[in-house]
Amino acid sequence: MFAAELAIRQRTNLTTIRVTYINDCGAWISERHNYFLIELIATFSSDEETLHLVSKAEAIRDTYDEFSRQNQILQLVDDVLAFVNNTGLRWFIIFDQLNAFHTGGSLSPTADLAWSIVKNLARCRSLQVTVLGSASANNEAFPIEFESWESHSVDLVPYSYEESEFELWCQNSKLKPSDDKIREIRYYTGGIPLELDFFNRTKETLFSEKLKTYKSARLEQLIVSHRKFCSSLMQHDLKNLKDCIGRLALRLSPPDHLCAMDRQLLVIDEDQEAPGKRIVALFPLARSAVISYHSEIIQESLKMVAEIVFEDQRNYPNDVKGRVVERYIITSLEEKRHYNFIGQKPGDFHFQGEIEEIVYFDGDFLPIKSTISNSLCSLIIPTSSRYPGMDFFIWNPVAKEKILLAVQVTAQKSLKDHMKTCKFMWIDWCRFLHIPKDCIHTLWMAPKECIEADLAVNNSLNNYVLAFDALEDLCPIIKKFKRTQKKNISRKKADMAADDSSTDSQDELCISLNESLEFDAVLFSKAPIIFDFDRARWQEFVAELTVTKNSYLKGEVIVSCETSANLFCEIISGKVD
Incomplete structure (x- = not known):
């Protein structure tokens, strides 16, 4: 997706830039010659100076001798490089789905010609020639042939147009940014350049029909992509996949061990409205694709995650449980x-x-x-x-x-x-x-x-x-579903504690939690406090404080449960949400 967005953005400046975008290296390998030649012709077909090169490329397509054709293609690439260097143009050659070049870390035997072209272009790269290779987000392995290449880790959350950029896109697309339909386009595409490009490529002229076609056709493409991802998973990864789907639906944080999340559709993102990270879809159609494809197992995924949260009486406060049950109900209605x-x-x-x-x-x-x-x-x-x-x-x-x-x-x-x-x-x-x-x-x-x-x-x-x-x-x-029960302290004991501490704010206030107490603001606004209770009661207290923490929780704290003292102090100081 990153490579496609880069290609789309660079192609907006045709005055000084030319972009050759191989969007599927797997298809290139299977077709060997035609795929690359067609892309090369499309890149330079508007340049009068390269008409002879375009004619040469078309002639190569009609050549039947395999050995002769390969040599002619390599020579054609050299001629194009010379043209670019002489005219001062910038040429971006972008290869997407680069992982198709290799199998198990080794170069695929059928990729010999494609690899020769890539290697030759990379060897001739300069300030005017830039070669980029992009592998699928779901593939982290690269063949040894690419070890010498400079690598970059790209943020998996795709680039979305800023307001000014989106307005420019609207002008180029002859749309008014103030219209309701613009809000709709931006929402369904996420403002992602690749998705906006898909939208523009639909043939319909009426906006309503254009959007309808984009949504239905793109959803089908995303489902096919996700199906390929799922079919590549090992049996032991399926449970992790179900866990990820459940957490996506319930807006929960990702599992500790993340090995089966489809990174072409889903990302780990900081929630802007609630603290912590969440599994989210890249844009609405990506979420619909995942929910639709997993319609048979979505309930199983929801059950697996929801059951853990609903029955837990310590680690999940009621506000978290409320959000989970809300998402559980909504996703069940969706499915x-x-x-x-x-x-x-x-x-x-x-x-x-x-x-x-x-x-x-x-x-x-x-x-x-x-x-x-x-x-x-x-x-x-x-x-x-x-x-x-x-x-x-x-x-x-x-x-x-x-x-x-x-x-x-x-x-x-x-x-x-x-x-x-x-x-x-x-x-x-x-x-x-x-x-x-x-x-x-x-x-x-x-x-x-x-x-x-x-x-x-x-x-x-x-x-x-x-x-x-x-x-x-x-x-x-x-x-x-079980609500997390609050441990309540008697108001009388709270008042007594406040009275005792008011005489000298530096006196230690000792509270035994062997019986139920209700936490009150006055307890945390006076003297240092010593809590004396066993480990089980400590865990319950920390879970409760995680929910009830407010600005009045401050001051020095002494805790008898030694292993949890640091965590407690972090909660009090506000370092832990």
Whole structure:
């Protein structure tokens, strides 16, 4: 992908630069002569001074003698090099999928002619001639013939056009950057030059048809690419692959041992909205390709990861569990394309339907108007983890009465309090879909223990509550969900501790955690503290602090559990999230 992007960017300056881009060395090797000659002709066909070279290349294609043809091709390359040096042009020769040259670290016997050409070009490289080779991101081995080449490690997150560059691309493509359709192109392509090039190459003239063709054709190409990757994996790598897929779906960090992630579609990236690294797709179609290809095992992957998180009572706090169950529900809906939500207590309701279209949108406002159909039941998913109010929507315009189901998933706190603080853009969505307010129904999904008895009064018209247990058909592992229980200290002991420490802020405050205590701000704002408890209790305490850490956690800390002292101090100082 990097090589393709480089070729596309360099080709924008045809005044002084020529680019020969061999996008598939495997195809070049199989065709031996024609592939390279066609690319060479395409590179210099616009130069009047090279018309004789183009004619020579076309004549070589008609030569039947193998030995004579090889010598003529090598001579033609020398002639082109001389032309470039004499005219002051810059010539970039880019070879993509270079790993096709070798098998098991040795040069493939069928690559002899191709390798001779590459070697000759590399030998003649200068300030005017640059030779680049790019191997697949999934292949880390190189044949010994390339050991002397200067190597570069390219950031696996692909280059995306900046605002000014994207505006220039829009001008060249005769599109207005302010239009909604520009937002749509940029979202689906990720602003990646290669993807924008794929979009431009579609033959349709109408924008809607052009985008539709790009999405369907490109998705098919990505699935084929991923299928090749999966078929190359050894049996013992498949479990790691499933783990990666589950973590992609649930927006979790990568596994410690990473050996089976398709790096042409997925990357490890810093999450801009939450601390830590995540497995993410390069752009939306890459994610769709992975989810679509693994439709049969996606549930198994989700179960494997979700089960670990749901049952763990120490290492995963409730906010993390809440995010995981949210992604578990959304990905299950993506994969099964059917929903059936039935509630009995408190209040009766039944929402069901077949999902015909999935719409993703970024930002913190509304989707692009043209992406929402008035004739298809759509699952609408905000990609921002900070989207205000709701986690996903189901728009059903084909029901007896049009319905927008706005869904919020929570596992962290009392649902009663959560509903009071949640902000939802009712009016904006009503205007956006041209529907009255009573067509919008909110559905709150939460664990049983978060759903309080007095919520019956809130389970009124268009406002519903659904316990996780009722989602077992959609998400089987959700029945194993267990909230991480907080270890509470009595308020009385906290007040006593504060009173004792107020007389002399330098006195040590000793707290025994042999009984349940509730952590209070005053405990961490006064004197140095000694904690005295066994290793098991220490692990529980660290897990709890990881969630509740705030600015008031400060000061000197003395810990009796020696092996964990450094970790504790890092938590208190803010070095550990």
